[in-house]
Amino acid sequence: MSHQWITVLGATGSIGVSTLDVVGRHPDRYRVFALTGHSRMDVLLNQCITHDPLYAVVSEAGQCARLQEQLLQAGCQTRVLHGAEALAEVSSDQRVDAVMAAIVGAAGLSPTLAAVRAGKRVLLANKEALVMSGALFMQAVRDSGARLLPIDSEHNAIFQCMPGNYANGLQQVGVRRILLTASGGPFRETALEDLARVTPAQACAHPNWSMGQKISVDSASMMNKGLELIEACWLFDARPDQVEVVVHPQSVVHSLVDYVDGSVLAQLGNPDMRTPIAHALAWPERIDSGVSALDLLLTARLDFQAPDPLRFPCLGLARQAFESGGTACAILNAANEVAVQAFLDRRIGFTDIPVMIEHALNSLSPEPVRELAQVMLADRQARDCAEQWLANQA
Protein backbone atom coordinates (compact mmCIF):
# COMPACT_ATOMS: atom_id res chain seq x y z
CA MET A 1 0.00 0.00 0.00
CA SER A 2 1.32 3.45 -0.82
CA HIS A 3 1.42 5.96 2.01
CA GLN A 4 -1.01 8.81 2.57
CA TRP A 5 0.05 12.44 2.93
CA ILE A 6 -1.20 14.13 6.09
CA THR A 7 -1.36 17.82 7.01
CA VAL A 8 -1.64 18.58 10.72
CA LEU A 9 -3.09 22.04 11.41
CA GLY A 10 -2.22 22.99 14.99
CA ALA A 11 0.57 20.39 15.24
CA THR A 12 2.09 21.96 18.36
CA GLY A 13 -1.09 21.65 20.44
CA SER A 14 -2.45 18.80 22.50
CA ILE A 15 -4.33 17.14 19.61
CA GLY A 16 -1.46 17.84 17.18
CA VAL A 17 1.05 16.12 19.44
CA SER A 18 -1.25 13.10 19.91
CA THR A 19 -1.79 12.93 16.14
CA LEU A 20 1.94 12.83 15.45
CA ASP A 21 2.31 10.14 18.09
CA VAL A 22 -0.16 7.93 16.19
CA VAL A 23 1.21 8.85 12.75
CA GLY A 24 4.75 8.06 13.94
CA ARG A 25 3.67 4.51 14.81
CA HIS A 26 2.76 3.85 11.18
CA PRO A 27 5.54 5.13 8.89
CA ASP A 28 4.42 2.60 6.27
CA ARG A 29 0.93 4.18 6.08
CA TYR A 30 1.45 7.90 6.64
CA ARG A 31 3.83 10.66 5.63
CA VAL A 32 3.58 14.21 6.92
CA PHE A 33 2.93 16.80 4.23
CA ALA A 34 2.74 19.87 6.47
CA LEU A 35 2.81 20.85 10.14
CA THR A 36 1.53 24.20 11.40
CA GLY A 37 2.00 26.10 14.65
CA HIS A 38 1.29 29.54 16.04
CA SER A 39 3.52 29.49 19.14
CA ARG A 40 5.89 26.96 20.79
CA MET A 41 8.32 27.18 17.86
CA ASP A 42 10.76 24.90 19.69
CA VAL A 43 8.13 22.14 19.59
CA LEU A 44 7.50 22.74 15.88
CA LEU A 45 11.25 22.62 15.17
CA ASN A 46 11.58 19.23 16.86
CA GLN A 47 8.46 17.91 15.14
CA CYS A 48 9.92 18.90 11.76
CA ILE A 49 13.22 17.19 12.56
CA THR A 50 11.37 14.01 13.61
CA HIS A 51 8.66 13.86 10.92
CA ASP A 52 10.41 15.62 8.02
CA PRO A 53 7.34 17.31 6.50
CA LEU A 54 7.53 19.00 3.09
CA TYR A 55 6.20 22.22 4.65
CA ALA A 56 5.86 23.95 8.00
CA VAL A 57 3.53 26.92 8.39
CA VAL A 58 3.80 29.58 11.10
CA SER A 59 1.86 32.80 11.66
CA GLU A 60 4.48 35.54 11.28
CA ALA A 61 7.33 36.38 8.92
CA GLY A 62 9.85 36.66 11.77
CA GLN A 63 9.01 33.18 13.10
CA CYS A 64 9.23 31.90 9.55
CA ALA A 65 12.77 33.18 8.93
CA ARG A 66 14.05 31.92 12.30
CA LEU A 67 12.55 28.46 11.93
CA GLN A 68 13.81 28.12 8.35
CA GLU A 69 17.32 29.00 9.51
CA GLN A 70 17.21 26.47 12.38
CA LEU A 71 15.90 23.73 10.11
CA LEU A 72 18.65 24.33 7.56
CA GLN A 73 21.22 24.11 10.34
CA ALA A 74 19.68 20.82 11.43
CA GLY A 75 19.96 19.52 7.86
CA CYS A 76 16.16 19.37 7.47
CA GLN A 77 14.66 20.01 4.01
CA THR A 78 11.28 21.33 5.28
CA ARG A 79 10.23 24.60 3.65
CA VAL A 80 8.73 27.14 6.03
CA LEU A 81 5.82 29.35 4.97
CA HIS A 82 3.73 31.83 6.91
CA GLY A 83 0.30 33.39 7.07
CA ALA A 84 -3.33 32.53 6.41
CA GLU A 85 -2.91 31.83 2.70
CA ALA A 86 -0.17 29.30 3.37
CA LEU A 87 -2.43 27.54 5.90
CA ALA A 88 -5.11 27.20 3.22
CA GLU A 89 -2.54 25.98 0.67
CA VAL A 90 -1.20 23.13 2.80
CA SER A 91 -4.81 22.15 3.61
CA SER A 92 -5.95 21.97 -0.01
CA ASP A 93 -2.78 20.95 -1.93
CA GLN A 94 -3.53 18.29 -4.49
CA ARG A 95 -0.98 15.91 -2.95
CA VAL A 96 -2.68 15.92 0.48
CA ASP A 97 -4.94 12.98 1.40
CA ALA A 98 -6.05 13.93 4.92
CA VAL A 99 -6.07 17.05 7.06
CA MET A 100 -6.17 17.03 10.85
CA ALA A 101 -8.01 20.26 11.77
CA ALA A 102 -6.65 20.92 15.26
CA ILE A 103 -6.19 24.69 15.43
CA VAL A 104 -8.15 26.01 18.40
CA GLY A 105 -10.99 28.48 17.94
CA ALA A 106 -12.21 30.66 15.09
CA ALA A 107 -8.65 30.90 13.70
CA GLY A 108 -9.09 27.35 12.42
CA LEU A 109 -12.17 28.03 10.32
CA SER A 110 -10.60 29.14 7.01
CA PRO A 111 -7.96 26.41 6.67
CA THR A 112 -10.48 23.76 7.75
CA LEU A 113 -12.96 25.01 5.15
CA ALA A 114 -10.18 25.03 2.56
CA ALA A 115 -9.60 21.32 3.26
CA VAL A 116 -13.34 20.63 3.06
CA ARG A 117 -13.72 22.50 -0.24
CA ALA A 118 -10.78 20.58 -1.70
CA GLY A 119 -12.65 17.34 -0.90
CA LYS A 120 -10.09 15.99 1.57
CA ARG A 121 -10.56 13.48 4.33
CA VAL A 122 -11.04 16.00 7.14
CA LEU A 123 -10.36 14.90 10.71
CA LEU A 124 -12.29 17.50 12.64
CA ALA A 125 -11.05 18.42 16.12
CA ASN A 126 -11.69 22.17 15.70
CA LYS A 127 -15.33 22.15 16.86
CA GLU A 128 -15.47 25.97 16.91
CA ALA A 129 -15.26 26.01 13.08
CA LEU A 130 -18.37 23.86 12.77
CA VAL A 131 -20.22 25.73 15.54
CA MET A 132 -19.61 29.09 13.86
CA SER A 133 -20.54 28.16 10.34
CA GLY A 134 -22.54 24.90 10.67
CA ALA A 135 -24.91 25.19 7.70
CA LEU A 136 -22.26 26.51 5.28
CA PHE A 137 -19.71 24.00 6.53
CA MET A 138 -22.00 20.99 6.05
CA GLN A 139 -23.11 22.27 2.65
CA ALA A 140 -19.45 22.54 1.61
CA VAL A 141 -18.91 18.93 2.76
CA ARG A 142 -21.84 17.76 0.62
CA ASP A 143 -20.75 19.84 -2.40
CA SER A 144 -17.13 18.68 -2.43
CA GLY A 145 -17.63 15.09 -1.31
CA ALA A 146 -15.11 15.60 1.51
CA ARG A 147 -15.11 12.79 4.09
CA LEU A 148 -15.68 14.39 7.49
CA LEU A 149 -14.56 12.27 10.45
CA PRO A 150 -15.11 13.56 13.98
CA ILE A 151 -12.16 13.61 16.37
CA ASP A 152 -14.01 14.97 19.39
CA SER A 153 -14.16 11.79 21.51
CA GLU A 154 -17.96 12.00 21.96
CA HIS A 155 -18.70 12.53 18.28
CA ASN A 156 -16.21 9.91 17.26
CA ALA A 157 -17.99 7.52 19.65
CA ILE A 158 -21.40 8.46 18.21
CA PHE A 159 -20.06 7.97 14.68
CA GLN A 160 -18.84 4.51 15.68
CA CYS A 161 -22.27 3.62 17.15
CA MET A 162 -24.29 4.93 14.18
CA PRO A 163 -25.33 2.73 11.26
CA GLY A 164 -23.40 3.41 8.04
CA ASN A 165 -26.41 5.03 6.39
CA TYR A 166 -27.18 7.56 9.15
CA ALA A 167 -27.07 10.38 6.60
CA ASN A 168 -30.53 9.17 5.47
CA GLY A 169 -31.92 10.74 8.64
CA LEU A 170 -31.94 9.58 12.25
CA GLN A 171 -35.60 8.58 12.16
CA GLN A 172 -35.10 6.60 8.94
CA VAL A 173 -32.34 4.52 10.50
CA GLY A 174 -34.18 3.94 13.79
CA VAL A 175 -32.20 6.23 16.04
CA ARG A 176 -34.30 7.67 18.87
CA ARG A 177 -31.69 9.94 20.43
CA ILE A 178 -28.03 10.59 20.99
CA LEU A 179 -26.70 10.47 24.55
CA LEU A 180 -23.77 12.87 24.80
CA THR A 181 -21.61 12.17 27.84
CA ALA A 182 -19.82 14.92 29.79
CA SER A 183 -17.20 14.44 32.49
CA GLY A 184 -18.58 17.39 34.44
CA GLY A 185 -15.08 18.90 34.54
CA PRO A 186 -13.07 19.92 37.60
CA PHE A 187 -16.03 21.79 39.20
CA ARG A 188 -18.61 19.04 38.90
CA GLU A 189 -19.16 19.13 42.66
CA THR A 190 -18.19 22.73 43.41
CA ALA A 191 -20.94 24.76 45.10
CA LEU A 192 -22.39 27.70 43.15
CA GLU A 193 -21.12 30.26 45.69
CA ASP A 194 -17.55 28.93 45.34
CA LEU A 195 -17.49 29.02 41.51
CA ALA A 196 -16.96 32.81 41.41
CA ARG A 197 -13.56 32.42 43.10
CA VAL A 198 -12.05 29.50 41.17
CA THR A 199 -8.70 30.19 39.44
CA PRO A 200 -7.50 29.51 35.87
CA ALA A 201 -5.09 26.86 37.24
CA GLN A 202 -8.00 25.04 38.92
CA ALA A 203 -10.11 25.31 35.75
CA CYS A 204 -7.30 23.86 33.62
CA ALA A 205 -6.74 20.87 35.92
CA HIS A 206 -9.17 18.49 34.22
CA PRO A 207 -9.72 15.24 36.15
CA ASN A 208 -9.62 12.86 33.15
CA TRP A 209 -8.22 14.55 30.03
CA SER A 210 -5.06 16.55 29.36
CA MET A 211 -5.97 19.28 26.84
CA GLY A 212 -5.20 22.81 25.65
CA GLN A 213 -6.16 25.73 27.92
CA LYS A 214 -9.19 26.94 25.99
CA ILE A 215 -10.99 23.60 25.85
CA SER A 216 -10.04 22.97 29.48
CA VAL A 217 -11.84 26.15 30.58
CA ASP A 218 -14.75 25.23 28.27
CA SER A 219 -14.93 21.84 29.98
CA ALA A 220 -14.97 23.51 33.39
CA SER A 221 -17.85 25.84 32.38
CA MET A 222 -19.57 23.06 30.39
CA MET A 223 -19.56 25.38 27.36
CA ASN A 224 -17.56 22.56 25.82
CA LYS A 225 -20.67 20.37 26.09
CA GLY A 226 -22.75 23.21 24.66
CA LEU A 227 -20.42 23.49 21.65
CA GLU A 228 -20.52 19.70 21.34
CA LEU A 229 -24.32 19.67 21.40
CA ILE A 230 -24.28 22.05 18.42
CA GLU A 231 -21.53 19.99 16.78
CA ALA A 232 -23.61 16.80 17.17
CA CYS A 233 -26.69 18.46 15.64
CA TRP A 234 -24.71 19.43 12.54
CA LEU A 235 -22.69 16.23 12.17
CA PHE A 236 -25.63 13.86 12.59
CA ASP A 237 -28.43 16.11 11.36
CA ALA A 238 -30.13 15.89 14.76
CA ARG A 239 -32.59 18.26 16.41
CA PRO A 240 -31.39 19.58 19.77
CA ASP A 241 -34.19 17.68 21.53
CA GLN A 242 -32.72 14.46 20.09
CA VAL A 243 -29.46 15.06 21.96
CA GLU A 244 -29.41 14.48 25.70
CA VAL A 245 -26.41 15.45 27.83
CA VAL A 246 -25.50 13.02 30.61
CA VAL A 247 -22.75 13.68 33.15
CA HIS A 248 -20.49 10.64 33.43
CA PRO A 249 -17.53 11.41 35.72
CA GLN A 250 -15.32 8.45 34.72
CA SER A 251 -15.11 9.46 31.00
CA VAL A 252 -15.00 5.80 29.99
CA VAL A 253 -18.28 5.76 28.03
CA HIS A 254 -17.52 8.33 25.34
CA SER A 255 -21.18 8.64 24.20
CA LEU A 256 -24.16 6.46 23.21
CA VAL A 257 -26.81 6.03 20.53
CA ASP A 258 -30.32 4.99 21.59
CA TYR A 259 -32.37 3.06 18.98
CA VAL A 260 -36.18 2.76 18.75
CA ASP A 261 -36.06 -0.95 19.61
CA GLY A 262 -34.54 -0.12 23.02
CA SER A 263 -30.95 -1.00 22.06
CA VAL A 264 -28.36 1.46 23.28
CA LEU A 265 -24.92 1.26 21.67
CA ALA A 266 -21.94 2.83 23.41
CA GLN A 267 -18.26 3.25 22.66
CA LEU A 268 -15.95 2.77 25.65
CA GLY A 269 -12.24 3.21 26.15
CA ASN A 270 -9.55 4.85 28.23
CA PRO A 271 -9.75 8.65 28.00
CA ASP A 272 -6.92 9.18 25.49
CA MET A 273 -7.45 11.18 22.29
CA ARG A 274 -5.15 8.84 20.35
CA THR A 275 -8.09 6.42 20.10
CA PRO A 276 -10.42 8.70 18.10
CA ILE A 277 -7.41 10.04 16.15
CA ALA A 278 -6.32 6.54 15.11
CA HIS A 279 -9.92 5.62 14.32
CA ALA A 280 -10.39 8.60 12.02
CA LEU A 281 -6.97 8.27 10.39
CA ALA A 282 -7.48 4.64 9.42
CA TRP A 283 -11.28 4.42 9.04
CA PRO A 284 -12.77 2.05 7.97
CA GLU A 285 -9.71 0.06 9.03
CA ARG A 286 -8.32 -0.16 12.57
CA ILE A 287 -4.74 0.57 13.60
CA ASP A 288 -2.75 0.58 16.83
CA SER A 289 -2.99 3.92 18.65
CA GLY A 290 -0.66 3.25 21.56
CA VAL A 291 -3.61 3.39 23.98
CA SER A 292 -3.66 0.60 26.56
CA ALA A 293 -6.60 -1.82 26.75
CA LEU A 294 -9.50 -0.77 28.94
CA ASP A 295 -9.49 -2.61 32.26
CA LEU A 296 -13.15 -2.89 33.24
CA LEU A 297 -12.36 -4.44 36.61
CA LEU A 298 -10.11 -1.48 37.43
CA THR A 299 -12.82 0.92 36.22
CA ALA A 300 -15.32 -0.91 38.44
CA ARG A 301 -18.01 1.80 38.33
CA LEU A 302 -19.79 3.83 35.68
CA ASP A 303 -21.86 6.69 37.15
CA PHE A 304 -24.38 8.91 35.37
CA GLN A 305 -26.01 12.16 36.53
CA ALA A 306 -28.10 14.96 35.07
CA PRO A 307 -26.24 18.23 34.37
CA ASP A 308 -27.01 21.13 36.75
CA PRO A 309 -28.35 24.11 34.73
CA LEU A 310 -27.92 26.52 37.66
CA ARG A 311 -24.20 26.02 38.15
CA PHE A 312 -23.51 25.48 34.43
CA PRO A 313 -25.65 27.96 32.45
CA CYS A 314 -23.38 27.77 29.36
CA LEU A 315 -25.01 24.56 28.22
CA GLY A 316 -28.42 26.26 28.11
CA LEU A 317 -26.98 29.29 26.30
CA ALA A 318 -25.59 27.01 23.57
CA ARG A 319 -28.90 25.20 23.17
CA GLN A 320 -30.65 28.57 22.95
CA ALA A 321 -28.17 29.87 20.32
CA PHE A 322 -28.62 26.79 18.15
CA GLU A 323 -32.38 27.17 18.32
CA SER A 324 -32.11 30.87 17.36
CA GLY A 325 -30.19 29.81 14.24
CA GLY A 326 -28.39 32.05 11.73
CA THR A 327 -25.36 33.80 13.18
CA ALA A 328 -26.34 33.14 16.83
CA CYS A 329 -23.84 30.28 17.23
CA ALA A 330 -21.05 32.44 15.76
CA ILE A 331 -21.93 35.12 18.33
CA LEU A 332 -21.96 32.52 21.13
CA ASN A 333 -18.60 31.13 20.05
CA ALA A 334 -16.85 34.48 19.64
CA ALA A 335 -18.11 35.88 22.96
CA ASN A 336 -17.01 32.65 24.64
CA GLU A 337 -13.51 32.89 23.12
CA VAL A 338 -13.12 36.45 24.44
CA ALA A 339 -14.55 35.48 27.84
CA VAL A 340 -12.26 32.45 28.22
CA GLN A 341 -9.19 34.53 27.36
CA ALA A 342 -10.30 37.24 29.83
CA PHE A 343 -10.72 34.58 32.52
CA LEU A 344 -7.28 33.10 31.76
CA ASP A 345 -5.83 36.65 31.96
CA ARG A 346 -7.59 37.07 35.34
CA ARG A 347 -9.61 40.03 34.08
CA ILE A 348 -12.94 38.38 34.98
CA GLY A 349 -14.17 35.70 37.34
CA PHE A 350 -15.27 32.25 36.22
CA THR A 351 -18.98 33.00 36.67
CA ASP A 352 -18.64 36.10 34.46
CA ILE A 353 -18.09 33.82 31.44
CA PRO A 354 -21.81 33.03 30.91
CA VAL A 355 -22.74 36.62 31.79
CA MET A 356 -20.54 37.95 28.98
CA ILE A 357 -21.89 35.42 26.49
CA GLU A 358 -25.49 36.16 27.38
CA HIS A 359 -24.78 39.88 27.04
CA ALA A 360 -23.48 39.35 23.48
CA LEU A 361 -26.42 37.09 22.56
CA ASN A 362 -28.88 39.68 23.87
CA SER A 363 -27.12 42.69 22.31
CA LEU A 364 -26.74 41.35 18.76
CA SER A 365 -29.60 39.96 16.76
CA PRO A 366 -28.88 36.78 14.80
CA GLU A 367 -28.92 37.20 11.01
CA PRO A 368 -29.62 34.47 8.46
CA VAL A 369 -26.43 33.10 6.91
CA ARG A 370 -25.93 32.89 3.16
CA GLU A 371 -22.18 33.39 2.96
CA LEU A 372 -19.05 33.15 5.06
CA ALA A 373 -18.60 36.93 5.22
CA GLN A 374 -21.75 37.15 7.37
CA VAL A 375 -20.30 34.63 9.81
CA MET A 376 -17.02 36.54 9.99
CA LEU A 377 -18.90 39.81 10.57
CA ALA A 378 -20.95 38.29 13.40
CA ASP A 379 -17.72 36.92 14.90
CA ARG A 380 -16.14 40.42 14.76
CA GLN A 381 -19.20 42.14 16.21
CA ALA A 382 -19.53 39.65 19.05
CA ARG A 383 -15.84 40.08 19.94
CA ASP A 384 -16.28 43.87 19.96
CA CYS A 385 -19.42 43.54 22.08
CA ALA A 386 -17.65 41.28 24.59
CA GLU A 387 -14.62 43.61 24.70
CA GLN A 388 -16.97 46.53 25.33
CA TRP A 389 -18.54 44.65 28.23
CA LEU A 390 -15.03 44.08 29.63
CA ALA A 391 -14.14 47.75 29.23
CA ASN A 392 -17.29 48.73 31.10
CA GLN A 393 -16.28 46.54 34.07
CA ALA A 394 -12.86 48.18 34.43
Ligand code: NAD
Ligand atom coordinates in the same frame (compact mmCIF):
# COMPACT_ATOMS: atom_id res chain seq x y z
P1 NAD B 1 -4.06 23.62 22.00
O1 NAD B 1 -4.22 24.97 22.56
O2 NAD B 1 -3.25 22.62 22.75
O3 NAD B 1 -3.45 23.72 20.51
C1 NAD B 1 -3.94 24.63 19.58
C2 NAD B 1 -3.12 24.63 18.30
O4 NAD B 1 -3.63 25.69 17.46
C3 NAD B 1 -1.63 24.93 18.51
O5 NAD B 1 -0.87 24.23 17.57
C4 NAD B 1 -1.56 26.42 18.24
O6 NAD B 1 -0.26 26.83 17.83
C5 NAD B 1 -2.58 26.59 17.12
N1 NAD B 1 -3.14 27.95 17.07
C6 NAD B 1 -3.64 28.67 18.10
N2 NAD B 1 -4.05 29.88 17.67
C7 NAD B 1 -3.77 29.93 16.35
C8 NAD B 1 -3.92 30.94 15.34
N3 NAD B 1 -4.44 32.14 15.63
N4 NAD B 1 -3.54 30.65 14.08
C9 NAD B 1 -3.00 29.44 13.78
N5 NAD B 1 -2.83 28.46 14.68
C10 NAD B 1 -3.21 28.70 15.96
O7 NAD B 1 -5.53 23.05 21.74
P2 NAD B 1 -6.03 21.53 21.69
O8 NAD B 1 -6.43 21.09 23.04
O9 NAD B 1 -5.07 20.69 20.91
O10 NAD B 1 -7.39 21.70 20.86
C11 NAD B 1 -7.40 21.92 19.47
C12 NAD B 1 -8.83 21.81 18.97
O11 NAD B 1 -9.29 20.48 19.18
C13 NAD B 1 -9.81 22.73 19.70
O12 NAD B 1 -10.76 23.20 18.80
C14 NAD B 1 -10.45 21.80 20.72
O13 NAD B 1 -11.77 22.20 21.05
C15 NAD B 1 -10.46 20.49 19.96
N6 NAD B 1 -10.48 19.31 20.82
C16 NAD B 1 -9.44 19.07 21.67
C17 NAD B 1 -9.46 17.96 22.50
C18 NAD B 1 -8.29 17.65 23.42
O14 NAD B 1 -8.31 16.60 24.07
N7 NAD B 1 -7.26 18.49 23.52
C19 NAD B 1 -10.56 17.10 22.48
C20 NAD B 1 -11.61 17.37 21.61
C21 NAD B 1 -11.55 18.47 20.78
Ligand code: MG
Ligand atom coordinates in the same frame (compact mmCIF):
# COMPACT_ATOMS: atom_id res chain seq x y z
MG1 MG C 1 -15.20 16.23 23.56
